Amino acid sequence: MQQRGIVAWLLLLPAAVLLAAFTHYPALATLYHSLFSTPKAGRPSVWIGAENYQAMLADPVFWQSLRNNALFALGTIPTSIALALAMALLVNGKLRGRAVVRLAYFTPTILPMIAVANIWLFFYTPGYGLLEQVTGRLGLPSHNWLGSRDTALGCLVVVTVWKEAGFFMIFYLAALQAIAPVLSEAASIEGAGRWYFFRRVTFPLLMPTTLFVLVNAVINSFRLVDHVVVMTRGGPDNASSLLLYYIYDVGFKFWDTGYAAALTMALLVILASLAIGQFTLLDRRIHYR
């Protein structure tokens, strides 16, 4: 028995070493380094306690990025989930050209975000981008979509919804196919309307999928900033800066690693509280086997 324990740890060892080195250690090291000043030429790093955190709380760009990230999450998550569900319902039944339509929905998922952002960048180009051509033909005044404070974040939201909806659709599609057809037959014999059936049967049965998709969507809204790098670089005037993008800016453009560590801690706290929330919500689902 004890020998099997040793074998088990040997099997685990390679993965454990890498996980510890690149997930657990950096998470702890972030906390440690956030309590020190950034080393500069001639001035080594010194213990400064909570100073980085005080600076963070007083930093308007941090608050702006946090607010942007919240707005970004609110803008992308409900929309992409609702669209994903609608898409799944549309292509689940009989439909002329179903395979083609499904392909169209899913294709953005396969493209790199960086490529998607480049395509949409052209789309939004002032003057001769497709969007300007359409609005111009409608007689609307020209507008710099990515270059103005009011619309830059919204543009990123649209791109993200476009990219993610098809991905989430797949999970709904899988769940829909697992719902027994007997249920809808019974409902139609009882004379239940389709909307009623959706509201009372389909939607509740899809609840675990919705939770799963929700968790993924929330993580993505904090994890993915490729489109910010390509399309706006957080601008104009930080109007489209997201938290991780700000960390990247501080850490790798200003090389203020101490402050970047404090910012990373803020992001880790957000993700950890989400994890705890998910655990209490999805506990039964994760451990059902």
Added chain:
Amino acid sequence: MRRAPETLAAWLLGVLWILPLAYAVWTAFHPKEYSARFVLTAPLTLHNFVEAWQAAPFARYLVNTVALVTLILIAQLVLCTLAAYAFARFEFVGRDLAFMLVLIQLMIMPDILIVENYRTMSRLGVLDTIVAIGLPYMASAFGIFLLRQTFKTVPRELDDAARVEGTGVLGTLWRVYVPLARPVYIAFALVSVSYHWNNFLWPLIVTNSVTSRPLTVGLQVFSSTDQGVDWSIITAATLLTSGPLLVAFVLFQRQFVQSFMRAGIR
């Protein structure tokens, strides 16, 4: 049969969804003058692709990306298989705690720990290498979780039978578990390859030269340095970088969709 409005809605949404990509294809395959003018008689051309291919070392970037996704995938398959087997079929002290520690990575991904991981790579002296891009992703919590769930469904009798015949631990794993989990391996491989083919921020941070840059970073360097905003060439380059994956996707569409489904339902 569905009602007409629904079919119409499905198609409208489909057209809307494919439009940005169609727009990119149009721009890339037509001369510059037609990049935003939609005339059916516009001549087709491959000129933009040729120019993009010659303007930046995309061939090298492609080699780097292929090396990167292969390296990550092989490491992931080996490490996750071993760890998943330990979690699925062994009783040992600290198992539940260890599994919890693995699951942490599902929430706190390497994508977020960029500052500290950069520091580690710099200390290891591997900055600007393909290994540095891959290292943080090789032990995948997602892969361990997925394979553990699969291995748990393998009947214990098969395991016992193999052991009675004198097959060792690794032999049993290789001859009993791995073959039975084949569809899950394929699913995981497709998800992993498309994830790392598309990954951008971390490679952007750790790479610094042509010899290690993957396609995504190469594309960004190419399109952000002054190209005189030649959209025809930039879109051609964009399609070039996503092309191989896109072609593979269209060819193996069913497998892709099923793999993503399988990977999601756990």
